[in-house]
Amino acid sequence: MSLVREALALPGGAQRLLLHSCCAPCSGEVMEALRAAGIDYTIFFYNPNIHPVKEYELRKQENIRFADQHGVPFVDADYDTDHWFARARGMENEPERGIRCTMCFDMRFERTALYAHEHGFAAISSSLGISRWKNMEQINDCGHRAAARYPGLAYWDYNWRKGGGAQRMIEISKRERFYQQEYCGCVYSLRDTNRHRRAQGRDRIRIGTVFYGDEGERVDAPGEGGSGEG
Structure with a gap:
């Protein structure tokens, strides 16, 4: 399908973007749009929430494959699960889109912003917001909060869902x-x-068994890829 999208431009005149990616399905459209716009960007994969490790590796390797296919630099950050579980303590029974998800977004954006600050990126963004299962305001609040820690760093809150992006x-x-x-x-x-x-x-979910384009795929699943979330 053709997209109806205005010309893309990074905030504040930034020249390089650090794009936090939750997975290949959610970032695929974002990556291709950035490339078409001639924006210099690097993928930052930091998702210590993903469990179990088999699922984590599947998601990461798909993202690496697509980044390599497009010649996009890919930063593989630590799988910091102990830190994530420590921050999630007491939130185990919170609902989706609640305070546990805010904590999770905060943690991932904080690491993204730190890496951007240390490596000369003036803007950060994420593929998280493209999912219709996500609360975009919640995500953007976390992104802006993380970027505000570092002078000169901007969070780009572009709505990737619009214009047919989803x-x-x-x-x-x-x-x-x-x-x-x-x-x-x-x-x-x-x-x-x-x-x-x-x-x-x-x-029950059987990890590693469902692929887009397979017969019986579920594009309405509240999972991370496609119509899902990260």
């Missing part, structure tokens, strides 16, 4: 046959998604 994301995912995540990423979202599936009489 649908284009699914088209790219099918074209590339990306792995389709079926839950947000953390152990608590996996637990809650499996509870929901059991209540519907459906099987």
